Amino acid sequence: MFSQTVEYALRAMIYLAQSSGKPQPTEEIAKVTKVPPAYLSKVLQSMSKGGLVISQRGLHGGFRLAKKPEEVNILDIISSVDPIERIQTCPLGLKSHGVHLCPLHRRVDNAMAEVEKTLSASTLAELLAEPTDSIPLYEAGTFKPS
Amino acid sequence: MFSQTVEYALRAMIYLAQSSGKPQPTEEIAKVTKVPPAYLSKVLQSMSKGGLVISQRGLHGGFRLAKKPEEVNILDIISSVDPIERIQTCPLGLKSHGVHLCPLHRRVDNAMAEVEKTLSASTLAELLAEPTDSIPLYEAGTFKPS
Numbered sequence: 001m002f003s004q005t006v007e008y009a010l011r012a013m014i015y016l017a018q019s020s021g022k023p024q025p026t027e028e029i030a031k032v033t034k035v036p037p038a039y040l041s042k043v044l045q046s047m048s049k050g051g052l053v054i055s056q057r058g059l060h061g062g063f064r065l066a067k068k069p070e071e072v073n074i075l076d077i078i079s080s081v082d083p084i085e086r087i088q089t090c091p092l093g094l095k096s097h098g099v100h101l102c103p104l105h106r107r108v109d110n111a112m113a114e115v116e117k118t119l120s121a122s123t124l125a126e127l128l129a130e131p132t133d134s135i136p137l138y139e140a141g142t143f144k145p146s
Numbered sequence: 147m148f149s150q151t152v153e154y155a156l157r158a159m160i161y162l163a164q165s166s167g168k169p170q171p172t173e174e175i176a177k178v179t180k181v182p183p184a185y186l187s188k189v190l191q192s193m194s195k196g197g198l199v200i201s202q203r204g205l206h207g208g209f210r211l212a213k214k215p216e217e218v219n220i221l222d223i224i225s226s227v228d229p230i231e232r233i234q235t236c237p238l239g240l241k242s243h244g245v246h247l248c249p250l251h252r253r254v255d256n257a258m259a260e261v262e263k264t265l266s267a268s269t270l271a272e273l274l275a276e277p278t279d280s281i282p283l284y285e286a287g288t289f290k291p292s
Contacts, residue, residue, distance in 0.1 A: 001147055001230050001258055007237060014250055034238050074253060084147050091153060092180050096279070096286035103276040104160055107220060111264045112147055118257045130249040133242070140242035 002078070008035045009043050009081040010074065014136045016053065017069040017124040018145070023062035032137055043081055050080030070125035075116055086112055148224070154181045155189050155227040156220065160282045162199065163215040163270040164291070169208035178283055189227055196226030216271035221262055232258055 011033035016024060026044065030037040044063050047053045054066045065072070078084065087109040090097035101109060127136065135143040157179035162170060172190060176183040190209050193199045200212045211218070224230065233255040236243035247255060273282065281289040 001261070002254065010250055010254070011238070074250075090280075092157070092283065094280075094283075094285050100280050102280040102282040103273040103278055104156055104220075104282045107265070107268050107273065108148065108156070111261045114260055114264055115147070115257045118260055119253070122253050127249040127253065132249055134236075134240075134246050134248040136248040136250045137238065137240075139240050 003082045005043060005082045006078050008033065008040060009047060009077050011035060011137060012040060012043060012063075013047070013052065013065070013072065013077050013124060014127065016063060016065045017072075017128055018137070018143075019064070020145070021064055023056040023060060023064045025062040029063065046081045047077070050076075052077065052080050065124075068125070069128065070123050072124045073120045074122050074124075074127075075120035078119065084112055084116060149228050151189060151228045152224050154179065154186060155193060155223050157181060157283060158186060158189060158209075159193070159198065159211070159218065159223050159270060160273065162209060162211045163218075163274055164283070164289075165210070166291070167210055169202040169206060169210045171208040175209065192227045193223070196222075198223065198226050211270075214271070215274065216269050218270045219266045220268050220270075220273075221266035224265065230258055230262060232262075 012029055012035070015029050015033055026037060026041055029035075029044075030040045033040070035043070044053060044055070048055055048063075051066055052072060053063045055061075055063055087101060087105050089099055090101065091105060133140055137143075158175055158181070161175050161179055172183060172187055175181075175190075176186045179186070181189070190199060190201070194201055194209075198212055198218060199209045201207075201209055233247060233251050235245055236247065237251060279286055283289075
């Protein structure tokens with residue numbers, strides 16, 4: 001239901017949120033998130049255009065979050081790389097339906113609206129603060145806060 | 147979020163539910179649902195394997211519903227052609243996470259679980275019984291129950 005691009009974007013944002021604002025080189029992010037570097041580079045570019053990450057050049061350059069982890073939710077991330085396409089008008093192009101969706105398309109669109117609501121309710125900060133043995137991206141016991 | 151295949155399958159099932167059990171030729175379904183006939187044919191085959199439709203050969207042959215409209219919900223249809231892939235184990239392959247998803251993947255999987263719940267709550271019969279000016283597949287005033 002969610003694309004590979006979405007999965008990779010979420011991993012990258014989690015990694016940057018765990019990095020306390022220090023710019024991270026693409027190769028390092030790629031290694032930890034297990035994403036092919038060329039693919040990751042494109043995903044980071046989309047998120048840079050979307051205002052979620054900032055690219056910093058130079059010796060200690062790389063990518064860092066553009067906002068605080070408490071200001072970014074899961075839906076923001078998805079929307080920046082592969083937005084959920086809501087049903088705005090009749091997919092069959094029926095004129096009399098137009099924006100007055102039939103019961104079928106109304107149900108399908110409602111399901112997408114609910115997904116958006118659920119995903120916008122969790123910020124990066126919340127995901128990282130949750131008590132768990134499964135720290136995102138890391139095997140148990142190997143995560144060291146920087 | 148949902149594929150073209152899902153959209154086409156839903157349209158075909160709605161059409162068959164509106165046809166009061168009479169077998170409908172693929173060409174006729176294709177015309178009303180505005181789906182390319184070859185594509186529709188594959189979708190109908192998947193739904194036949196999934197036990198949602200029955201193919202009837204002969205002069206007045208075609209496809210008809212295998213169950214009553216009140217026994218088929220939207221999720222059944224989606225599952226027969228392009229199932230929602232839930233997150234069963236850690237997408238990064240982290241051994242210590244395994245089935246104990248981290249907070250990120252738990253949230254994403256929960257969103258999918260909610261979609262499944264929402265879509266399984268509406269049967270074909272309910273969609274067709276709902277009072278509306280937008281009868282699925284038809285311009286206002288052109289639907290004639292068979």
